[in-house]
Amino acid sequence: MTVMAVVRIKGNVGIDPEVEKTLQSLRLGKAFTAALFEQSETVEGMLHKAQRYLTWGKPNKQTIFTLLKRSGSFSGDLATLSEKLEKGEEALEMPVYVQLRPPRKGFKRSIKRAYKSNGEYGDRGDDINELIRRMV
Numbered sequence: 138m139t140v141m142a143v144v145r146i147k148g149n150v151g152i153d154p155e156v157e158k159t160l161q162s163l164r165l166g167k168a169f170t171a172a173l174f175e176q177s178e179t180v181e182g183m184l185h186k187a188q189r190y191l192t193w194g195k196p197n198k199q200t201i202f203t204l205l206k207r208s209g210s211f212s213g214d215l216a217t218l219s220e221k222l223e224k225g226e227e228a229l230e231m232p233v234y235v236q237l238r239p240p241r242k243g244f245k246r247s248i249k250r251a252y253k254s255n256g257e258y259g260d261r262g263d264d265i266n267e268l269i270r271r272m273v
Contacts, residue, residue, distance in 0.1 A: 140222050140229060142196040142204070142265050143184065144171045144237070144272070146248055146257055152190070159187045164234060171269060173204055173222075173233040184260075188251075192258050194265030198223045203273055207235045237272040 145165040149157065163183055165172060173196070174180045184193055196204070201219035205211050210233065211218065221227035250256025252264075261268070 139176045139225050140196060140201060141174050141176050141180065141193055142171065142200060142269060143174060143191055143193040144265070144268065145169065145190055146192055146244070147190045156187045156190065159183050160190060163187070164232070165191070167236070169237045169239055169272065171204060171235045171237050171272070173201065173229060175229050175232075188259050190258065192252065192261055192265065192268065194261045195263055196223070196269070197263070197266050200266045200269050203269070204233055204235050207273065208233045237269070240268060240271040242271070 143163070143165065145160070145168055148168045152160075160166065163172065163174075163180075184191060198219050201222050202215055205215050205219060218227065222229065244257050246256050248257045251259040252261045253259065
């Protein structure tokens with residue numbers, strides 16, 4: 138199983154109740170909350186339902202290590218664990234949640250458009266690493 142990094146980029150103002158319930162199910166209640174999830178059809182369905190409030194992608198080893206370290210919920214050799222998670226050799230037992238800051242120097246594009254359309258929300262693939270690095 139591969140790991141996905143998910144970041145909430147918008148707040149609660151004017152949100153649809155169904156989308157709000159989906160975000161609460163993901164436990165991403167506040168803006169700039171990051172999470173590591175195991176990739177599954179269920180999680181991907183919830184991400185697509187609330188995609189206008191989230192951005193996600195595949196994190197590298199350094200990003201996984203940083204989020205695990207900031208969460209404080211893991212002890213032991215985090216470098217080895219993050220390497221195994223990146224390669225898919227080990228599975229997360231539970232999602233990892235971290236509260237981050239807004240990105241340094243702000244978002245580069247509009248948060249009202251999808252990443253594929255020169256915006257910020259939605260699936261961004263490997264580019265999630267650069268965003269999380271600016272938010273730590």
